[in-house]
Amino acid sequence: MIFLTKSPLTGDLCALTFSICVALSLLRCFEETARRGVFDQKLNRKLVHITFGLQFMLCWPLFSSGSQGAFMAAVVPGVNIVKVLLIGYGIVKDEATVKSMSRFGDYRELIRGPLYYVCTITLCCTVYWRTSPIAIAAICNLCAGDGSIAMAVAGFIASVGYMYYFSMFGFVEKKSEMVVGFFVVSLMSALVESLPISTKLDDNLTVPLANVLLGTLVFL
Incomplete structure (x- = not known):
């Protein structure tokens, strides 16, 4: 949201806050659908797989140009890297997240596909960015x-x-x-x-x- 403020840092912090809120709301929505059994588990996982990265890219224009904007934006999937690792190694118990992101309901699945997924998005954001x-x-x-x-x-x-x-x-x-x-x-x-x-x-x-x-x- 650099266009709302003269300070690039302030704008990036506002953009980061907004992007994290959108991402967490999206993930929370699919956690609830998984917990309630609204969709088949594999379909629920696929919906998360499709929407998270594409939604995240929609937020990229909110950040400033250059490395600062790229690294600030990368915090969004970076937070999910930490979340996936904590749940995937059994440090944190979160059945709803496991159901929404895994194929077979095993929390250890998160340290494979879901981890690769968020790492890819994070690296693409920081290394290549939006240009x-x-x-x-x-x-x-x-x-x-x-x-x-x-x-x-x-x-x-x-x-x-x-x-x-x-x-x-x-x-x-x-x-x-x-x-x-x-x-x-x-x-x-x-x-x-x-x-x-x-x-x-x-x-x-x-x-x-x-x-x-x-x-x-x-x-x-």
């Missing part, structure tokens, strides 16, 4: 994509959508070459997700790594 198509591709394919053709299409559409969104603020420039790049990265992400190694390790780890590596070749 890089690599960050857009990595987070969009991680969140919106999941499974063969559907993954490629969803990840591609989300990537292009965020390209237009960030271009409204002057963070990136709309280019046909970037659209083609998003298509290539999304297609390859779907391929990587279908490989046995993604099942053995975790697609929340292999897909973002493939996005970053391929994105570096395509966009730089």
Whole structure:
């Protein structure tokens, strides 16, 4: 919310407070749906998986440009890294969070897929920030994509959508070459997700790594 104040630090603190409140409210909502059994557990987990990262990127324009804004924004998923570690190692008991983020209801699952997920978003935020198509591709394919053709299409559409969104603020420039790049990265992400190694390790780890590596070749 840098546009509301002359101080970048104050603006970033306001943006951070707002972003954390939105993120916690979203997670709390899905914790409640998981606790009440509103959705099937796997569907509930998938809804968290899709919405958290995409919602977080919507808040990026609220922060200032440069490293300060990037690091302040990264606190939002960073808080969830701590939360996932505490619950995943059994230090904190939180059944609602476990149900909303795990496939089978085992708290130890959180130190695999969910941990890789929030670490990816945190690193993309701090390293690439909002001016890089690599960050857009990595987070969009991680969140919106999941499974063969559907993954490629969803990840591609989300990537292009965020390209237009960030271009409204002057963070990136709309280019046909970037659209083609998003298509290539999304297609390859779907391929990587279908490989046995993604099942053995975790697609929340292999897909973002493939996005970053391929994105570096395509966009730089």
